Amino acid sequence: MLDIRDLHVTIDGKKILHGINLRVNAGEVHAIMGPNASGKSTLAQVLAGRENYEVTQGEILFEGHDLLEMAPEERAREGIFLAFQYPVEIPGVNNIYFMKAALNAIREHRGEPELDALEFLQLVKDKARLVNLDEALLSRSVNEGFSGGEKKRNEILQMAVLEPKLAILDETDSGLDIDALKTVADGVNKLRSADRAIILVTHYQRLLNYVVPDYVHVLSGGRIVRSGDRTLALELEEKGYGWLEGGAPKRVAEGVRP
Amino acid sequence: MATVPHELDALVRREYQHGFVTPIESDTVPPGLNEDIIRLISAKKREPEFMLEWRLKAYRHWLTMKEPHWAHIHYPPVDYQAISYYSAPKSKQDRPRSLDEVDPELLRTYEKLGIPLREQEVLAGVAVDAVFDSVSVATTFKEKLAQLGIIFCSFSEAVQNHPDLVRRYLGSVVPYTDNFFATLNSAVFSDGSFVYVPKGVRCPMELSTYFRINAASTGQFERTLIIADEGSYVSYLEGCTAPMRDENQLHAAVVELIALEGATIKYSTVQNWYPGDEEGRGGIYNFVTKRGECRGANSKISWTQVETGSAITWKYPSVILRGDNAIGEFYSVALTTNRQQADTGTKMIHLGKNTRSTVVSKGIAAGHGQNAYRGLIKMTPSADNARNYTQCDSLLLGDKCGAHTFPYIEVKNPTAQAEHEATTSKIGEDQLFYCMQRGLSEEDAVSMIVNGFCKEVFRELPMEFAVEAQKLLGVSLEGSVG
Numbered sequence: 001m002l003d004i005r006d007l008h009v010t011i012d013g014k015k016i017l018h019g020i021n022l023r024v025n026a027g028e029v030h031a032i033m034g035p036n037a038s039g040k041s042t043l044a045q046v047l048a049g050r051e052n053y054e055v056t057q058g059e060i061l062f063e064g065h066d067l068l069e070m071a072p073e074e075r076a077r078e079g080i081f082l083a084f085q086y087p088v089e090i091p092g093v094n095n096i097y098f099m100k101a102a103l104n105a106i107r108e109h110r111g112e113p114e115l116d117a118l119e120f121l122q123l124v125k126d127k128a129r130l131v132n133l134d135e136a137l138l139s140r141s142v143n144e145g146f147s148g149g150e151k152k153r154n155e156i157l158q159m160a161v162l163e164p165k166l167a168i169l170d171e172t173d174s175g176l177d178i179d180a181l182k183t184v185a186d187g188v189n190k191l192r193s194a195d196r197a198i199i200l201v202t203h204y205q206r207l208l209n210y211v212v213p214d215y216v217h218v219l220s221g222g223r224i225v226r227s228g229d230r231t232l233a234l235e236l237e238e239k240g241y242g243w244l245e246g247g248a249p250k251r252v253a254e255g256v257r258p
Numbered sequence: 259m260a261t262v263p264h265e266l267d268a269l270v271r272r273e274y275q276h277g278f279v280t281p282i283e284s285d286t287v288p289p290g291l292n293e294d295i296i297r298l299i300s301a302k303k304r305e306p307e308f309m310l311e312w313r314l315k316a317y318r319h320w321l322t323m324k325e326p327h328w329a330h331i332h333y334p335p336v337d338y339q340a341i342s343y344y345s346a347p348k349s350k351q352d353r354p355r356s357l358d359e360v361d362p363e364l365l366r367t368y369e370k371l372g373i374p375l376r377e378q379e380v381l382a383g384v385a386v387d388a389v390f391d392s393v394s395v396a397t398t399f400k401e402k403l404a405q406l407g408i409i410f411c412s413f414s415e416a417v418q419n420h421p422d423l424v425r426r427y428l429g430s431v432v433p434y435t436d437n438f439f440a441t442l443n444s445a446v447f448s449d450g451s452f453v454y455v456p457k458g459v460r461c462p463m464e465l466s467t468y469f470r471i472n473a474a475s476t477g478q479f480e481r482t483l484i485i486a487d488e489g490s491y492v493s494y495l496e497g498c499t500a501p502m503r504d505e506n507q508l509h510a511a512v513v514e515l516i517a518l519e520g521a522t523i524k525y526s527t528v529q530n531w532y533p534g535d536e537e538g539r540g541g542i543y544n545f546v547t548k549r550g551e552c553r554g555a556n557s558k559i560s561w562t563q564v565e566t567g568s569a570i571t572w573k574y575p576s577v578i579l580r581g582d583n584a585i586g587e588f589y590s591v592a593l594t595t596n597r598q599q600a601d602t603g604t605k606m607i608h609l610g611k612n613t614r615s616t617v618v619s620k621g622i623a624a625g626h627g628q629n630a631y632r633g634l635i636k637m638t639p640s641a642d643n644a645r646n647y648t649q650c651d652s653l654l655l656g657d658k659c660g661a662h663t664f665p666y667i668e669v670k671n672p673t674a675q676a677e678h679e680a681t682t683s684k685i686g687e688d689q690l691f692y693c694m695q696r697g698l699s700e701e702d703a704v705s706m707i708v709n710g711f712c713k714e715v716f717r718e719l720p721m722e723f724a725v726e727a728q729k730l731l732g733v734s735l736e737g738s739v740g
Binding site for chain 1: 686687688689691692693694695696697698699700702706707709710711712713714
């Protein structure tokens with residue numbers, strides 16, 4: 001589904017990613033871990049099409065198409081979803097209205113009929129139960145006045161509504177207490193499916209106790225320095241990132257399948 | 259990397275939708291201003307002597323005044339002698355008596371603007387008075403309103419048919435000495451709308467005036483007078499458009515509202531005069547004086563305005579809260595793009611006890627637009643327990659525009675309270691990216707964010723017009739990014 005080849009990225013002339021290779025297939029859950037400033041969020045932003053990042057080398061294929069040629073909204077309509085690390089507040093814009101506009105933009109792109117208000121309301125209520133989000137938040141402005149946990153759950157709700165092919169969760173666990181973390185993880189698990197790929201970007205191992213990944217990659221200094229299965233995450237928790245940062249990369253993850 | 263370049267400073271290229279000119283024969287007086295012109299205007303309108311006297315007093319006073327320059331706007335000097343002060347579509351002898359006599363070209367003009375004047379086609383529940391250049395060309399639903407004793411007609415007709423009401427109330431809120439532009443208007447005003455709602459009557463439909471400037475090199479000086487007698491209610495809406503022309507045109511209107519005891523007047527404006535082109539050529543200079551007086555106890559006046567047009571907007575719809583427990587409200591959205599300038603706001607003058615006022619102002623600046631909020635909250639010594647709440651928010655699109663806030667608060671009564679909140683925000687790349695990441699196009703994202711910003715004001719508009727206003731804002735911002 002997603003094929004990242006030798007990806008080099010700079011921002012404001014500063015090089016962040018130094019040749020990333022990663023393949024993600026439908027049905028897989030990949031965790032991308034790494035210390036602060038290792039380039040994890042950059043990778044997530046580049047996949048979603050944030051404009052101030054410059055790709056200086058390499059390519060990204062999404063379902064065989066050149067992703068870098070696509071505008072952010074095209075990527076979204078093709079099925080790429082980014083759960084933001086810091087979800088944005090949009091005052092005065094009703095949460096349901098926002099999600100309905102987004103879903104209908106995607107449906108239009110797929111040649112499907114728009115959902116009317118009633119159909120959408122039913123859909124969103126069902127999905128809200130799935131992620132255990134208080135229905136009252138549906139009629140508020142997008143993320144405005146939401147607590148940190150509510151914002152993250154609202155991201156997962158949007159993911160459930162938009163049903164992406166590839167979901168990228170950028171530090172969705174950060175700032176959550178254990179109960180909120182479990183709720184979010186539960187929501188993500190319910191959205192795992194054979195035709196959907198998920199990339200979890202996280203600093204900590206603890207999310208992976210609840211959402212068990214198929215693969216774990218460690219990003220450090222803009223490179224994937226180690227890939228493995230979930231035991232790699234546990235090892236990291238025990239030894240810290242210093243363990244990998246110091247030494248030479250043991251297995252550079254070019255299509256690595258442990 | 260092939261992402262959409264959405265630099266927010268990219269300028270607004272907007273198409274003005276109402277820029278056509280109606281080819282129609284006009285009766286236009288020669289440019290220039292002197293007592294003879296004023297006598298001519300008054301004679302054309304067959305006005306009673308008191309009107310001519312009032313106009314001449316205003317003109318003589320105007321000669322002693324200077325154009326004000328305290329507002330945050332810049333424009334080359336206006337040559338008041340180069341303007342024609344009266345232009346009317348040439349019709350057979352007199353004004354048309356019914357719609358069947360209205361020039362079909364005029365009816366087509368209003369249809370093009372989406373304002374059908376034939377009653378069977380009219381939006382249910384809206385009565386329209388159409389003012390074309392200097393005169394009112396048609397008023398709909400007159401008879402139906404008359405059954406309730408409501409007078410809704412052109413100002414000229416009111417002068418002929420209801421001279422006592424005109425004499426009693428004209429200039430009682432905005433005196434002819436008030437300010438440079440209002441005084442000029444008092445001398446030369448040509449037409450406008452007149453409304454009287456009798457005691458205890460709730461006007462069953464929206465009353466609406468649609469102003470259209472068509473002729474070149476003319477000014478439009480209309481005068482609106484609305485009187486809501488004790489315990490009555492009326493909701494009134496005005497809309498405005500003009501053709502695209504390279505020269506600037508002056509529009510100096512005066513609106514006076516009088517609410518007697520227990521009466522409510524709701525006045526909504528959707529102003530979309532031609533704003534000029536991208537370089538700032540042409541466009542309407544909109545110097546307008548709007549003021550209402552809550553004369554009786556428990557009365558209420560509410561102004562709602564959506565200002566998207568004009569090269570320059572200079573207007574401060576105000577409320578004098580004279581009666582005890584009176585309520586004044588001002589809800590405003592002002593959008594400036596390209597080279598547009600707006601200096602707008604309100605004055606809430608609290609005289610009565612327990613008077614309350616609410617001010618919600620939303621300024622949006624894009625392109626090289628300059629947007630200023632200017633407001634006065636005055637609590638006089640007699641205004642025991644008066645309250646004001648003011649909120650003014652500015653939204654900037656791009657980095658060549660400006661937003662300014664000039665609040666004046668004078669509290670001379672220790673029991674009175676005024677609250678002021680102000681915010682300025684930039685439409686964020688973050689907000690846009692968030693929307694686009696969810697599949698929305700950039701333009702839909704901007705329009706959604708801006709509409710969200712204006713929501714508190716839009717919900718004050720009558721429903722039919724709220725939809726209109728949202729569309730207008732969408733059109734005005736088309737191409738403002740990208």
